[in-house]
Amino acid sequence: MKIELPLPVPKASAYQYYAFPLAVNQTMHHSRDWIASNFIQVEFDTRGEHAPVPFSFTMSDYSVNPLLDVMSMSMSWFEDGDIVDSLKRALSDGWYIYTFFDEFYFPSRESYRQWEFVHDALIYGYDKEANAFLIYGYDKDLLLTSVWTHEREIYAAYMSAMQKDLSHSRVVLYRPNPRKEYPINLSLITRTIEEYLSGFNTSEHFAAGYVPRDFVYGVETYEPLKESLAQEFNDGEFLNLRNMQVLWEHKRLMLDRSVRLSESIPAIGELTPEFNHLADFTKSIRNALVQKRFSGSSLNRLELIADVDALKRKEIEALSKFHQLLAKY
Template identity: 25%
Template structure:
């Protein structure tokens, strides 16, 4: 087989590659849908971004380790570091990864994106990152890959073997120089799981955690990170972040203003879709207040993200008033809707 493409779908969550990569695999299989809607309820964010000057983030939270590290029940996962791959000659890397794909393994390769022309970091400072490979064409000497391109859009594209090798070679040098730690290369094979019906207990636990601003996930192995806020408390730190942006606070580290609002929108969209799924499956009754309430929050969250994108193109400082208003509204309205959802799930 000179060309192989493993099945992928456009992932439902694209805010961070850990979700985009793994969900692009599992979303291609209908049996994973109940698991998907049982999860992705909790949010977390960084609390101490002004004190330590490190980048603020907001993201879905499914405990530790993160989704690249053996955290998806439908993916058989292997990981290797550059120490193990060190004796693999650079000109044999395309063959090695093509062989893994031919064997049914999706590959998530740790490399330097600054050497990949589609990347935002191309020909700039080194940018250690993971690249998702799901196919190859040996005759054209290209990999089928997914990544965030120079516009910040997640898409499928082709990476020539030569560019792939340049990015790997650069990553080898960066590791030797101590520029970054080795974040490993991963191999995923889709394996049908034993039946996974929608799990009310899992969903309810996450809903209660969200409302209480806490987490109980994986506490048998990990204490909650004191630098993280959870659930409803995320709104306070999100507002703190945009206050710092508005005032040009010098303590603010690397910024990614739109991504935070994009993740917030993805969360509301996911909650609204989950409610629709539960109604369609007959697990909760149709409730106009709940359904319309979350659809309305989702619409306003998407509009806010889009307004911020326009603000970054043509400055409009009124955006910060809009951000403050929307975050206050969501913080007030969401608990009422979630309590309603909890009551239906507990009924």
């Protein structure tokens, strides 16, 4: 018996905690309307590089999803040693499993047999003949890949993670539900673009269930992003390429959003070339940073900051026109 659930390449993947449920969503074509209605606002943690996630999309909880069946539980529920059998049963019922493992036991990871490192992963397959699970996540080459991993390593990695003080860690099961619907939400898109342009703290909307986060939001995040880039130049190395990856993902998704909305509002199609340019421009900045880090290519700090400033100006212009069009509907 071999189970391998479908798993598309996620449209945003800088961080696994949102890449995994996004990929599961993408197994259903109609999820494009939910994606287009979300992933608009961004936030920058004021602790900067000392924050676990300095820069990311703003959502209340990535495990809450209107198109998926979701079950969430503490890792301790499986501490009696039944994790392997539980994973098999979940997969046979069509569930994708998001949880935490000690990557010391995973041959495909950088920390393998070197140091303990508890990190999240997604399991979406099992091969009975090989006694192996299919795990998805970033490997030692920083590539988002799928690797078959023997169940004894899965067991050891899970039990080792259980021994760490990880009160925040959990097991989340995702399963696509094609019967669920989420029509495109024009009012949400319009409001969130307005909040992005104004720098409004969007987490205030979730105050009934979460303490609002005192972060920087929307276009205001360009300033701490520039400060972070300048600091990394001064330190002589790039410590966090993910910030620019998130920024690029944000522009790509805005491009997708304009394409989707142009199907019902043709005038928005006139803005699509501008969003395409923003996505390409951001990609060029991101790629220059990658080349600087890994090949030592020359990169002028002042020119880099000027490019980020230009990106901000162009985005404000495009999104302001986008918002004006949407406000008519």
